[in-house]
Amino acid sequence: MKRQFLIFTIRWMLNSFGLWIAVRIFGTGYSGAEIDANIWAFLMAGLIFSLVNAILKPAVIILALPAILLTLGLFTIIVNGLMVYISLKLAPGDLTMTFWNSVLTGLVLSLVNYIVSSALELEYMRVREETK
Numbered sequence: 001m002k003r004q005f006l007i008f009t010i011r012w013m014l015n016s017f018g019l020w021i022a023v024r025i026f027g028t029g030y031s032g033a034e035i036d037a038n039i040w041a042f043l044m045a046g047l048i049f050s051l052v053n054a055i056l057k058p059a060v061i062i063l064a065l066p067a068i069l070l071t072l073g074l075f076t077i078i079v080n081g082l083m084v085y086i087s088l089k090l091a092p093g094d095l096t097m098t099f100w101n102s103v104l105t106g107l108v109l110s111l112v113n114y115i116v117s118s119a120l121e122l123e124y125m126r127v128r129e130e131t132k
Contacts (some may be wrong), residue, residue: 007120008050014116016046018109019088019095026101041093049087049109057083080106 020042060079061068067075081103088095088102097105 003124008054010116010120011113012043012046012050014046014112015049015109016042018112019045019049019084019105022084022101022105022108023095023097026097026104027095038093041091041095044093045087045091045095048090049084052083052087052090056086077107077110078103080110082106084109 020039023042057079060082061076064075064079068079081099084106085097085099085102088097
């Protein structure tokens, strides 16, 4: 249970950082000073994104399965963008982004989550081998 909470916390922080970077690159109405001062909005957006990915994304993937199969998996990029877009709409503050910028952000966050998951899994396997 502690390990799962640790992994969720790491993903939350990385998602918050990724959203901060994405809003700085693709963002809408924030200036640099406002973005830096409003770190709590990004932490909440990262938490909401992590929860949306854990709860809502599996249902959306099942509903979008025909489109995912038809496009040989490329439609998952759109699903990831939709998760980012929904998360930013639910987040407190004035974090907004167009849908297509959310798709690009979703692509970047998916890559970051994949790298983190792989690194954590490799570390877990290494620790398991050492304890044998």
